[in-house]
Amino acid sequence: MWAEKLTVYTFTGLVLAYLYFMVPLMVVTVLPAFDGLRSQWREAAASCGATRGQFWRHIGIPVLTPSLLGGAVLMFGTAFASHATAAVLVGGSVQLITIQIANALNGNVLAGQENLALAMSLNMVLVALLVMAVQIPLQRRSARWLG
Amino acid sequence: MTVPVQLKQLRREFGSTVALDGLDLDIAPGELVALLGPSGCGKTTALRIVAGFESADGGELLMDGEDITSVPAHRRDIGMVFQSYSLFPNMTAAENVAYGLRVRGVSSRERAARAGELLDLVGLPGRGGHYPHQLSGGQQQRVALARALAIRPRVLLLDEPLSALDAKVRLSLREEIRRIQLELGITTVFVTHDQEEALSMADRVAVMKDGRLEQCAAPSELYDRPATPFVAEFVGTMNRVPGVVGAGGVVELFGRRLPVQGEAVFGAGAEVDVLIRPEGFAVTAGGASVVRVATFMGATTRLHVSTPSGVEVKVDVPSWEADGLVPGVSCEVVPHEKPVLVAERTLSPA
Amino acid sequence: MARMTSRGPVLGIAALYFLVPVAASLWFTIDSPDGIGFDVYSKGLGSEGLTTSLLRSVSIGLATVALGLLLMVPTTVAVALRLPKLRRIVEILCMMPLVVPPIALVAGVATVLSWQQDLATTPLYGTFQALIDRDFPLILVIVYTVMSLPFLYRSLDAGLRSVDLRTLVEAARSLGASRTQTLLQVVAPNLRQAVMGGAVLSLAMVLGEYSVASVLGFEPFAVWMVNVGDSEAQLSVAAAMLSLLLTWGLLLLLTALAGGRTRKTQSRRKTTS
Numbered sequence: 001m002w003a004e005k006l007t008v009y010t011f012t013g014l015v016l017a018y019l020y021f022m023v024p025l026m027v028v029t030v031l032p033a034f035d036g037l038r039s040q041w042r043e044a045a046a047s048c049g050a051t052r053g054q055f056w057r058h059i060g061i062p063v064l065t066p067s068l069l070g071g072a073v074l075m076f077g078t079a080f081a082s083h084a085t086a087a088v089l090v091g092g093s094v095q096l097i098t099i100q101i102a103n104a105l106n107g108n109v110l111a112g113q114e115n116l117a118l119a120m121s122l123n124m125v126l127v128a129l130l131v132m133a134v135q136i137p138l139q140r141r142s143a144r145w146l147g
Numbered sequence: 148m149t150v151p152v153q154l155k156q157l158r159r160e161f162g163s164t165v166a167l168d169g170l171d172l173d174i175a176p177g178e179l180v181a182l183l184g185p186s187g188c189g190k191t192t193a194l195r196i197v198a199g200f201e202s203a204d205g206g207e208l209l210m211d212g213e214d215i216t217s218v219p220a221h222r223r224d225i226g227m228v229f230q231s232y233s234l235f236p237n238m239t240a241a242e243n244v245a246y247g248l249r250v251r252g253v254s255s256r257e258r259a260a261r262a263g264e265l266l267d268l269v270g271l272p273g274r275g276g277h278y279p280h281q282l283s284g285g286q287q288q289r290v291a292l293a294r295a296l297a298i299r300p301r302v303l304l305l306d307e308p309l310s311a312l313d314a315k316v317r318l319s320l321r322e323e324i325r326r327i328q329l330e331l332g333i334t335t336v337f338v339t340h341d342q343e344e345a346l347s348m349a350d351r352v353a354v355m356k357d358g359r360l361e362q363c364a365a366p367s368e369l370y371d372r373p374a375t376p377f378v379a380e381f382v383g384t385m386n387r388v389p390g391v392v393g394a395g396g397v398v399e400l401f402g403r404r405l406p407v408q409g410e411a412v413f414g415a416g417a418e419v420d421v422l423i424r425p426e427g428f429a430v431t432a433g434g435a436s437v438v439r440v441a442t443f444m445g446a447t448t449r450l451h452v453s454t455p456s457g458v459e460v461k462v463d464v465p466s467w468e469a470d471g472l473v474p475g476v477s478c479e480v481v482p483h484e485k486p487v488l489v490a491e492r493t494l495s496p497a
Numbered sequence: 498m499a500r501m502t503s504r505g506p507v508l509g510i511a512a513l514y515f516l517v518p519v520a521a522s523l524w525f526t527i528d529s530p531d532g533i534g535f536d537v538y539s540k541g542l543g544s545e546g547l548t549t550s551l552l553r554s555v556s557i558g559l560a561t562v563a564l565g566l567l568l569m570v571p572t573t574v575a576v577a578l579r580l581p582k583l584r585r586i587v588e589i590l591c592m593m594p595l596v597v598p599p600i601a602l603v604a605g606v607a608t609v610l611s612w613q614q615d616l617a618t619t620p621l622y623g624t625f626q627a628l629i630d631r632d633f634p635l636i637l638v639i640v641y642t643v644m645s646l647p648f649l650y651r652s653l654d655a656g657l658r659s660v661d662l663r664t665l666v667e668a669a670r671s672l673g674a675s676r677t678q679t680l681l682q683v684v685a686p687n688l689r690q691a692v693m694g695g696a697v698l699s700l701a702m703v704l705g706e707y708s709v710a711s712v713l714g715f716e717p718f719a720v721w722m723v724n725v726g727d728s729e730a731q732l733s734v735a736a737a738m739l740s741l742l743l744t745w746g747l748l749l750l751l752t753a754l755a756g757g758r759t760r761k762t763q764s765r766r767k768t769t770s
Contacts, residue, residue, distance in 0.1 A: 040229045041235055043220070043227070044235070047221075047295070049247055058235075059235045059238075062237045063235075081598030083708040118604055120604075121605065124601045125597055128596045
């Protein structure tokens with residue numbers, strides 16, 4: 001019964017599908033930050049008397065956080081803007097704004113909806129701008145600490 | 148609070164490379180010992196073993212008489228200053244300095260007071276609120292020093308702390324580090340590849356080569372009485388002049404008979420290279436040698452002189468005596484009456 | 498940070514992560530009621546729909562790359578050599594396409610194309626017809642060029658920065674090279690890596706692009722793959738395998754180009770040390 005429900009053609013299924021191609025993307029985005037953790041910090045902390053746990057708590061994780069957050073925000077933006085995967089997998093069964101825009105343009109559901117498509121597109125652009133507004137300062141902070 | 152450190156027969160191998168080959172070194176309390184040598188000689192490895200970031204494959208490490216060879220780094224009560232990039236980027240200078248106290252559970256009020264005290268000591272009053280990326284290289288190293296000293300460590304370790312800095316900053320910071328070290332009287336080990344740095348700062352300099360100690364002595368002794376040819380040539384400049392050992396442990400050079408320094412390793416008739424410093428010669432005008440190059444260096448002028456036997460020697464003369472000694476002028480080069488070091492003859496010119 | 502875990506298990510998991518879906522897809526294409534058959538590859542891949550749409554995509558892709566490079570190379574070189582103040586503006590303009598999701602972009606494009614009705618009696622009609630030609634839609638070329646600007650800009654910018662173009666040009670000029678000679682013999686060869694890198698990324702993007710093409714009603718490779726999936730699922734997946742190979746091939750090409758440069762500089766360094 002549970003296996004029957006777990007197909008790709010549902011909301012959960014779509015999330016899993018997105019996760020599949022976005023996990024590598026997140027890894028690639030965040031990996032430079034992990035590489036940037038200098039061994040001198042670990043050693044300096046040890047010379048100050050910090051255990052491994054204290055190092056991660058006080059220095060390691062705080063330094064990685066901007067990059068992790070930035071990656072997460074980027075993932076949100078990518079998922080939000082995604083159309084192709086959603087269109088092919090779920091078509092009309094899951095309500096997504098990208099699919100709505102496509103339908104409005106194609107006249108698939110109702111004709112004459114072009115203006116609605118434009119309005120929704122503008123909303124998407126605003127969201128994308130917001131995502132960038134958050135992501136860029138985070139990126140800069142991360143680069144400054146790890147560069 | 149200031150303790151002696153002893154390194155006994157330390158060995159460290161990385162695969163097939165031997166980084167340390169039985170290093171023995173005794174550091175007295177309050178002493179500043181510089182580990183000096185070419186890259187790959189093992190000086191950084193030795194320091195890292197003292198710090199606890201690497202473990203020795205053989206030998207012992209004692210601090211205040213206690214064997215700390217197996218004590219983990221964070222429990223050794225040392226302070227360490229790295230070459231660069233060691234300040235925690237997410238903390239201000241003051242927070243960096245106070246970190247050692249923070250992990251020891253000291254109250255925040257006490258931490259702030261101590262951080263302020265140390266930042267004053269290293270010459271950065273009022274910079275506590277700055278982040279590392281807002282500080283210059285020299286300032287960052289001062290903060291690193293303050294951080295290392297905040298916990299009142301038993302031993303202070305410095306791994307080429309000045310190598311990444313500009314020449315001018317290097318000079319001023321060099322003096323400051325020595326001043327602070329003397330003021331606090333803390334046992335210090337300092338790794339450097341810059342011999343000028345080592346000679347000017349240290350109480351004793353340990354010259355290392357291929358994982359072993361060549362000589363550990365006060366700077367003047369290293370310079371005047373080097374124990375091995377390697378030390379002689381590594382510290383300062385040395386001329387290599389071919390000569391023959393005569394009877395009674397002397398060697399004849401430019402018309403003078405000079406006693407051979409140290410143990411009589413070479414028998415009479417042996418062909419050797421005589422090692423003489425540029426300031427170990429006197430130059431007079433007129434003679435069989437010719438001045439090839441004269442380089443003005445301020446107080447001294449360095450001459451490159453071609454001798455009749457074909458050997459070229461470097462001679463340093465005080466500049467006020469060097470007026471007539473220009474390229475092309477003929478002169479006479481005479482070694483001072485002092486014992487000289489001799490080494491095995493090398494075939495190619497030095 | 499120290500390699501805390503050994504590489505083996507990590508690589509193993511990564512390999513599984515990427516290979517399992519591919520393996521499953523491959524299995525799907527060769528599994529039939531009569532047992533294993535490679536029919537879909539021997540017959541299907543020669544089928545007309547696939548070759549037409551693939552050729553369409555490739556030609557659009559090449560045109561996009563050509564237009565993009567024609568636009569970006571002179572611009573970036575000019576900015577690097579003569580107009581450093583414009584750098585900020587060029588950078589913002591080129592990164593803007595990243596802010597607009599493709600589906601939003603196509604909404605605007607579709608609207609502009611719908612003006613065709615109003616302009617039916619004007620000379621612009623011919624232009625519109627050329628733009629939406631089924632076999633070689635110029636409109637897609639134009640839109641894709643805009644979408645590829647970020648890749649091209651990033652690649653060319655990185656390439657220019659790694660070379661210190663100004664010094665090279667000054668050196669060439671001081672040795673007596675004319676302006677054309679400098680551009681052809683000094684600037685162009687040094688940009689080759691960056692140009693190829695940007696071109697490969699753009700081409701990969703065009704080959705895989707779905708949203709814009711499908712909404713505008715064209716059928717390049719990606720769209721065809723989806724459409725044919727309703728009737729001939731195995732063929733669709735087989736085509737997907739083919740496109741995967743193509744993309745891997747392009748990426749290998751890109752890595753080889755990038756590797757070529759490091760290998761050359763490394764061997765140069767060895768001889769001079």
